[in-house]
Amino acid sequence: MQQVLVQEQSKRRFGLVDIFVLLFAFGLLSFLLTFGKDMRAPFFPGQTMQLDLNQALLPYYAGRSLVRMFLAYGLALLFTFVYARVAAYRPQARLVMLPMLDILQSIPVLGFLSVSVTGLIRLFPGSIIGPELAAIFAIFTGQAWNMTFSFYYSLSSIPKEFNEVAAMTRISAWERFAKLEVPYGMIGLVWNSMMSFGGGWFFLAASEAITVLGTNIRLPGLGSYMATAITQGNMQAIYASIFTMIGVILLVDQLFWRPLVAWSQKYKLEQSEGEAAESWFLNLLRKSLLVGQINKLTAKQVNNAATRFRRAQVGINKSRSTYRANAQRVVTWGLILGLLYVAGKYVVVGINLVLQLKGSELLTPLGYGTLTFLRVLCSTALATLWTVPVGVAIGLNPKMARLAQPVVQIAASFPANMIFPFVTLLYLNFQVNMGVGSIPLMMLGTQWYILFNVIAGASAIPNDLKEASLVLGLRNLDKWKKLILPSIFPFLVTGWVTASGGAWNASIVAEIVSWQSHSLVAPGLGSYITLATSEGNWAKIIWGIVIMALFVVLTNRLVWRKLYAVAQEKYSLG
Amino acid sequence: MADTLITLQGVQKTYGLPGNNSAIVLADINLTVKEHEFVAILGPSGSGKSTLLRIIAGLIEPNQGLVSYRNQTGSGFREGIGMVFQSFALFPWLTVLENVKLGLQYKDLSPQSKQNRALEVIDMIGLDGFEGAYPKELSGGMKQRVGLGRALVMEPDVLLMDEPFSALDVLTAENLKRDLLELWTEQRIPTKSIIMVTHGIEEAVYMANRAVVLSRDPARIIADIAINLPHWRDKQSKPFVEVVDKIYSVLTLHQEQHVSYKEEKMKKDIKMPNVRSGALTGFIELLEDVGVKVDLYKLGEQLSLDLEEFLPIVDAASLLEFVRVQAGDIELTAVGIKFAQATVLQRKELFREQILQNVPIIIKITATLRSKSNGRMAEEFFSNILSGQFGEEEALQQLNTAIDWGRYAELFAYDEHSGTVYLEEN
Secondary structure, eight states: OOOOOOOOGGGOOOOHHHHHHHHHHHHHHHHHHHHHHHTTOBOOTTOOOOOOOOGGGHHHHHHHHHHHHHHHHHHHHHHHHHHHHHHHHOHHHHHHHHHHHHHHHHSOGGGGHHHHHHHHHHHSTTBTHHHHHHHHHHHHHHHHHHHHHHHHHHHHTSOHHHHHHHHHTTOOHHHHIIIIIHHHHHHHHHHHHHHHHHHHHHHHHHHHEEEETTEEEEOSSHHHHHHHHHHHTOHHHHHHHHHHHHHHHHHHIIIIIHHHHHHHGGGOOSOOOOOOOOOHHHHHHHHOHHHHHHHHHHHHHHHHHHHHHHHHHHHHHHHHHHHHHHHHHHHHHHHHHHHHHHHHHHHHHHHHHHHTSOHHHHHHHHHHHHHHHHHHHHHHHHHHHHHHHHHHHHHTSHHHHHHHHHHHHHHHHSOGGGTHHHHHHHHHHHTOOHHHHHHHHHHHHHHHHHHHHHHHHHHTSOHHHHHHHHHTTOOHHHIIIIIIHHHHHHHHHHHHHHHHHHHHHHHHHHSEEEETTEEEEOOSHHHHHHHHHHHTOHHHHHHHHHHHHHHHHHHIIIIIHHHHHHHHHHSOOO | OOOEEEEEEEEEEEEEOSSSOEEEEEEEEEEEEETTOEEEEEOOTTSSHHHHHHHHHTSSOOSEEEEEETTBOOSSOOTTEEEEOTTOOOOTTSOHHHHHHGGGTTSSOOHHHHHHHHHHHHHHTTOTTOTTOOGGGSOHHHHHHHHHHHHHTTOOSEEEEESTTTTSOHHHHHHHHHHHHHHHHTTOSOOOEEEEEOSOHHHHHHHOSEEEEEOSSSBOEEEEEEOOOOSSOOTTSHHHHHHHHHHHHHHHHHHHHHHHOHHHHHHTTOOOOOOOHHHHHHHHHHHHHHOSEEEHHHHHHHTTOOHHHHHHHHHHHHHTTSEEEETTEEEEOHHHHHHHHSOHHHHHHHHHHHHHHHOHHHHHHHHHHHHSSSOEEEHHHHHHHHHHHHOHHHHHHHHHHHHHHHHHTTSEEEETTTTEEEEOOO
């Protein structure tokens, strides 16, 4: 039975709730209109961009950043639906698409920022929309892959019976998508969306303020505000931006994700005993007469449209199905060949560029890569060291787990790069070697993934095993060795994979930090790419990214995948 | 004179419910277990058998009363007690040998002798050759052998077993029961006493030499029956069937008493047995087919239902006064016979009359709905009220059953989408 707060139809009256909803909708609309206009402001390469640090402008900046986040999320969602469906239903395409997704997932997104910024500036000359799109693209690439994976797995695990019913009732592709695929994948999709969105803030903070080819780009937003405050050494502005950031994260969590999670509960297939997610905002919306009416109206329209569309489609299917199939084939192949041509052309260009580098220049990134690799390992190990005892303590205590989970989630969403200036000041004061100092910086953002997973693992330890260890009298060390560590191991591996992937990404911003005119640089692949980007040295940028991607893919294949197999084989509680 | 191993004095266990209420699970349990006793604890589902076993083990602390083991009280798990779990509780990442050796972790033995003892036990429980296997490679029966081995290797004085055979299929369970009984009766294990929680009456009479029967809501000991039959026991023999019958009648007699005090039951909402109306009507039809008066035990066996499934149906049928239960026999009442022979529509009508006379929860739901002008009410309203009495989980089950019965009787209906219960318009 659903635990839904229901108001009886007859009792519904237009009330305060509706006024609230109306105001909310109006605010949202005007907000979008203003920002849509501002996003097309003029911009020319070489132009110096200044950001006003007036704190009254912070809500505006927060709004701009939010629009970027949501546009990127919308794109990621669209990508997810298209990519996952094609991969799920076309076996030939799947052969290429799945490994490609795997590689895309392991490539450090931030390394590409320079490439996409320059490309998009050329595509939209004289307008800020180029860098704007580049920032959105960077956030998108940080969000899309795991959402796509989640939806793909949901699609491929739809029970055979459902597919047979869909075939039998001959529902259209749209109905199949809306009534079967999306509901089936909803829980996983919402969950992964929330995680992705949280991770997106990091990319937002890193991509709004970027130096490309000697030009300082400062897109109006929270990330740029922070960056400007850092160069000016304005402490007050830094605090202000951090508080605004936290506020925005909380707001999005309360007004968007919580309601979505609560709403998606109705798609739960199995009736498991668990926390029924609640959202005050969703309850409010459900109480509103206005929302109810709009809901009904749109549902009706969409249904009508779908039926009409389907009727039309059936007609066409009958008369010219072979023609349609042929046309489709031509279009598909045309698209594939076109993509191959474009991709091939740029691969050749890239190879030519890299070949301009001398032998020693080709080898230095390898050494840097090893250094960064060691830092990634150290930061992951360091994070494990504190998160395991803390996470286990929280996870074994259900009450604490319930309280801690949302807090950890918010903490994980907060972009770690906004903490960097404080650490930088500390390092400058105490003359810390950046080679070591960049390790905690990397850890700042990635430790949460491990903590999250450890909590989940510890709270999933079955009760009978806990009782059995009590009966057997297992004490401290033995309890850890025989019960706790093995039970959380699969979760720990998942955390490690995510955390180390995040650490590679973080290296781009964590190996080189600055305060006013001081810069601290750690020799490594991340700083190599960042420096090459601001110099505008294309050969170095491309070669650096290739090496980094190689490192990531190789560690994934050689280390994480093996550990994952061990975890599945030996330590799964199934 | 045999030594006393375990004593429970006035043990009570309550669980907190929302809104300052609490449910008493175990009330005033007094029990003494001596050497050479194989005690079976029996009772209807949800009666707190497993809770009782965990209190004996020291895994759960009682709210009131004393538990002593060899005249020593104290909290925490008691040394000298071994336990076998319904779900086996094997560590999936340890091999059979490693799992068994866990029981020897803190014994003062050299590693070599630990190894030897573990291997001996593995041999004894018939898992020779599987020492290096992981639990997931084993069948359910073999897993439970490992669970048994892990408990036995500790050489416990008291072996506690929580429904050890209920997760196994019939043949595997039979096999394991025989093997365990052989170890016990031939005294090949140093265990001095076994306490087993079970819901199989036959299983209890086959294995144990004492059956302790619990009631429900709250659990009290309602019978303590000695089973003095020599092993191996023949399940078809007259003495065997007599003991089984006796336990059956204790269990059902108590249910009957539970139902017969009409005034009392109106004061407090009695729990409805969670039985679907379909199962109930099927049961009554079947009763009419087999005859007027039947032996409950034989009927249960004939339907191949175990106690957990069978008792609630009997309970529900007698709550609605379709049947009368007496001394282990069950008989259709006049209403019951009328119901069995009625048409579909007449049946609904009879059912409606019976639930409106006998089921307080349904009476209250109907009254509430009738008092509303639109005849609708959110289900949360009812589940909140019920959870004050039964706890959240049971409240939902009660409401589910009430809705099922109400739907069948066409008293009220339920809209899943909006989660509202509403009156049927007639």
